Amino acid sequence: xxxxxxxxNERAFNEVIKGLGKKLESLPPFSDTGSFGPFxxxxxxxxxxVDGSVDLTNTGRVxxxxxxxxxxxxxxxxxxxxxxxxxxxxxxxxxxxxGCVLHLPEIDIWGGNPDITVPVNLSHTIVSEFSGEFTVxxxxxxxxxxxxxxxxxxxxxxxxxxxxxxxxxxxISSTLPFLPAAQVNALADALVPYVKxxxxxxxxxxxxxxxxxxxxxxxxxxxxxxxxxxxxxxIDKILAPVPDLLKDIVKAIISPIISAIEAILDIPDDILExxxxxxxxxxxxxxxxxxxxxxxxxxxxxxYQFESNYPMIEDSTGLIPVLVPVEKLAVAVDDDELTVxxxxx
Amino acid sequence: MALTDHCDVFGSVHEKGFNNVVLHLQQQRPSLFxxxxxxFVRNRHLLCDQAIIRAVDPDVELFGNPxxxxxxxxxxxxxxxxxxxxxxxxxxxxxxxxxxxxxxxxPPELNPPLKAQRFSLKGRACAGLACPRSEILNRIEPQERAxxxxxxxxxxxxxxxxxxxxxxxxxxxxxxxxxxxSHPIPFDPKNIICFCLDLFVVLRIERSGPxxxxxxxxxxxxxxxxxxxxxxxxxxxxxxxxxxxxxxxxPKIKLALRAFVxxxxxxLTIQPTPISPAVPxxxxxxxxxxxxxxxxxx
Amino acid sequence: MKxxxxxxxxxxxxxxxxxxxxxxxxIHQLRDEGIYSGEIQRGKNLIGNFTLCFDKKFPxxxxxxxxxxxxxxxxxxxxxxSGEQTFEVGGQGYLVLYTSGSHADLRVKLYRRxxxxxxxxxxTANLSTGDMVVFRLARPGSYRVQHTTEKHGMTLAxxxxxxxxxxxxxxxxxxxxxxxxxxxxxPAQVEQWPFQALIIQIEIPxxxxxxxxxxxAASKKAKRR
Numbered sequence: 001x002x003x004x005x006x007x008x009n010e011r012a013f014n015e016v017i018k019g020l021g022k023k024l025e026s027l028p029p030f031s032d033t034g035s036f037g038p039f040x041x042x043x044x045x046x047x048x049x050v051d052g053s054v055d056l057t058n059t060g061r062v063x064x065x066x067x068x069x070x071x072x073x074x075x076x077x078x079x080x081x082x083x084x085x086x087x088x089x090x091x092x093x094x095x096x097x098x099g100c101v102l103h104l105p106e107i108d109i110w111g112g113n114p115d116i117t118v119p120v121n122l123s124h125t126i127v128s129e130f131s132g133e134f135t136v137x138x139x140x141x142x143x144x145x146x147x148x149x150x151x152x153x154x155x156x157x158x159x160x161x162x163x164x165x166x167x168x169x170x171x172i173s174s175t176l177p178f179l180p181a182a183q184v185n186a187l188a189d190a191l192v193p194y195v196k197x198x199x200x201x202x203x204x205x206x207x208x209x210x211x212x213x214x215x216x217x218x219x220x221x222x223x224x225x226x227x228x229x230x231x232x233x234x235i236d237k238i239l240a241p242v243p244d245l246l247k248d249i250v251k252a253i254i255s256p257i258i259s260a261i262e263a264i265l266d267i268p269d270d271i272l273e274x275x276x277x278x279x280x281x282x283x284x285x286x287x288x289x290x291x292x293x294x295x296x297x298x299x300x301x302x303x304y305q306f307e308s309n310y311p312m313i314e315d316s317t318g319l320i321p322v323l324v325p326v327e328k329l330a331v332a333v334d335d336d337e338l339t340v341x342x343x344x345x
Numbered sequence: 346m347a348l349t350d351h352c353d354v355f356g357s358v359h360e361k362g363f364n365n366v367v368l369h370l371q372q373q374r375p376s377l378f379x380x381x382x383x384x385f386v387r388n389r390h391l392l393c394d395q396a397i398i399r400a401v402d403p404d405v406e407l408f409g410n411p412x413x414x415x416x417x418x419x420x421x422x423x424x425x426x427x428x429x430x431x432x433x434x435x436x437x438x439x440x441x442x443x444x445x446x447x448x449x450x451x452p453p454e455l456n457p458p459l460k461a462q463r464f465s466l467k468g469r470a471c472a473g474l475a476c477p478r479s480e481i482l483n484r485i486e487p488q489e490r491a492x493x494x495x496x497x498x499x500x501x502x503x504x505x506x507x508x509x510x511x512x513x514x515x516x517x518x519x520x521x522x523x524x525x526x527s528h529p530i531p532f533d534p535k536n537i538i539c540f541c542l543d544l545f546v547v548l549r550i551e552r553s554g555p556x557x558x559x560x561x562x563x564x565x566x567x568x569x570x571x572x573x574x575x576x577x578x579x580x581x582x583x584x585x586x587x588x589x590x591x592x593x594x595x596p597k598i599k600l601a602l603r604a605f606v607x608x609x610x611x612x613l614t615i616q617p618t619p620i621s622p623a624v625p626x627x628x629x630x631x632x633x634x635x636x637x638x639x640x641x642x643x
Numbered sequence: 644m645k646x647x648x649x650x651x652x653x654x655x656x657x658x659x660x661x662x663x664x665x666x667x668x669x670i671h672q673l674r675d676e677g678i679y680s681g682e683i684q685r686g687k688n689l690i691g692n693f694t695l696c697f698d699k700k701f702p703x704x705x706x707x708x709x710x711x712x713x714x715x716x717x718x719x720x721x722x723x724x725s726g727e728q729t730f731e732v733g734g735q736g737y738l739v740l741y742t743s744g745s746h747a748d749l750r751v752k753l754y755r756r757x758x759x760x761x762x763x764x765x766x767t768a769n770l771s772t773g774d775m776v777v778f779r780l781a782r783p784g785s786y787r788v789q790h791t792t793e794k795h796g797m798t799l800a801x802x803x804x805x806x807x808x809x810x811x812x813x814x815x816x817x818x819x820x821x822x823x824x825x826x827x828x829x830p831a832q833v834e835q836w837p838f839q840a841l842i843i844q845i846e847i848p849x850x851x852x853x854x855x856x857x858x859x860a861a862s863k864k865a866k867r868r
Binding site: 001002003004005006007008009011012015016017018019020021022023026150151152153312313318319320321322323324325334336337339343344345 | 347348349350352353354355356357358359361362365366369370373374376402403404405407408409410611612613641642643
């Protein structure tokens, strides 16, 4: 029988999810801006967890079932740097050899710096869903750099080797062979601080991502309409101060702008796909979220680790810590609970 | 039957785990378990229980940590000189046994077997006194003035010599001044008198205090020092130890349960599972383990 | 969201060359080389001065003077600077006077400065023979251009697209030319698109007035079509 047992049931996991939801709501909104030539897009994004559950399965996996996120606030601010449009400037007197000697004055259609921003409030209109399965595995890390050091010596000696970094580089470059070396190194270097400490052997816990799926699944009709008619919304904003009688005239003058905006936005009928694509490829927003999750579901970075000769009692007066060996660490998942067990030798 | 049938989080530690931790503590912090005067510190082979000395972790000396805690010399009542006796004291064989008792063989005085929700502690205390030879004592005995008794009064016809000026007592006995001994009395290593006593204590965990602010306390059921003669001495020492435990030690080991209600940034609360027919004891001492039951609430 | 469109485009419906606004551009050709002082008035107030050098050897044939730029409230870039500016023109010596702002009742006077005396050589309130007046109208409707002292007048219809779309080349159509002779406007009726320029060649001195007769006429006509 193991010396130490720790068991957590499904309800506890679900309470943690609920608590996580509360935590997400308390966070200030995330913001970012991307520019694409004359067009910019900024998002201000907060999260709410509205549904979802964690199931423990008798296949040894933890199943996250339809964790639904709605975005509140979710403000997309479209910015357009409008080019100048002039009327006038016609040549009205042309003399041979001399050329045009008289022009009519040019008048700028815009009153000043013609940059406009159009905020679109999509709060509570879009729902994303995350589902996935993962397992918890344990590994014992024994560093070559430890050499013949005793347990106390290894505990007291910081790891100054590059063993962990080099290991990460190898894993990243073999998993993502298309990534340039500089990016492989940068990614590895970013992850090393989560793992590196001293030379002592360590038990490490990993969340192995079996599969996951994170998609936008729903968008309210009103929000879909807003996005489909976004170009009209922008044009209406520009034309707001113009008397109704003259709106069509001004529209005709600025028709090249309208065509350019339509081409840039190119919002298709499938709003969800478009928005997902804009958010995911333009800013990697969903990647950021997925990465937040995958960072802890990754097979490289343990979400928790402790020394296998566990320092039960530390001392600051010069006495060596009392190290207690922990062996046979195991994690088991069944329908009822997730159990961590170990032996104290 | 799942471990978390009646709670959200379950934790348990087997008595083997506790006992192994104590063993490692003994091996890596030997100075908590071995005490002695200067000669014993410098010559640890003189200690009574060599088994625990041999088990000390090599890293203790590698890191320059002490093996034995030095204690002052034992002062000699009535003697005010610089000499003191040398001694050593060691604690060993510390272990815990959760119900049902299968690690300790409890002495009959403690009414074995170990009852439900009880645990027993066992320890062995070994002491050694470096007893000096008489020749050495004779050599270093203090040169006190001879006592010159006066048998007859001044009116008596029987004459007695008067004491010398140095022998005359002036104004009666003065106060006894005792200086801290600084010189160990030399002794023959073969003359170290060692003895060991085994102590058994049976304890239980009790929930007490008002319901709004409950606490966990350790209660002493009984204790026994094995085979001290005469019986009256054993009883007196046991009584003394019981008093020390109940008045001086156990009252300090109370845990307010409120301290175990953890709130994580106001979105998660972790607290002990309330007592109920499904969870009659929390923590529970059974199946050779101590078990705790915890609830999680968002 | 701030107003990005130039509001001056929609401010005025009518105008006069005696006190012009942004519906009207006045073009005057200088004859004599020399140095001129210019005054820009708004109503009775002087809002700015300028110096104009005309030397036929200078390379440019035209100089554009925007009356709005002399208004420190309008022209934020010149805040703190005086309204005095210096312009040069050479060659054909065309002076193009206009405003890009919503100012009205503007008047420009030129004074010839030579060694002996300063005399007024030109006043926009009193057009000279050879001047050109350009009207560029955004608002559809039926207008009348009238000489203020003679009886000559012309009608100008600015088309509305009605329920159809405006042509995509709006604002880039070539100007329509009209002459104002002693016999009157030739042609006396003109139809054009919004923002299309109407150039009136002045052959009799005086002033012109532009009046909006019927804003809805153009849209009714468009609907009938």
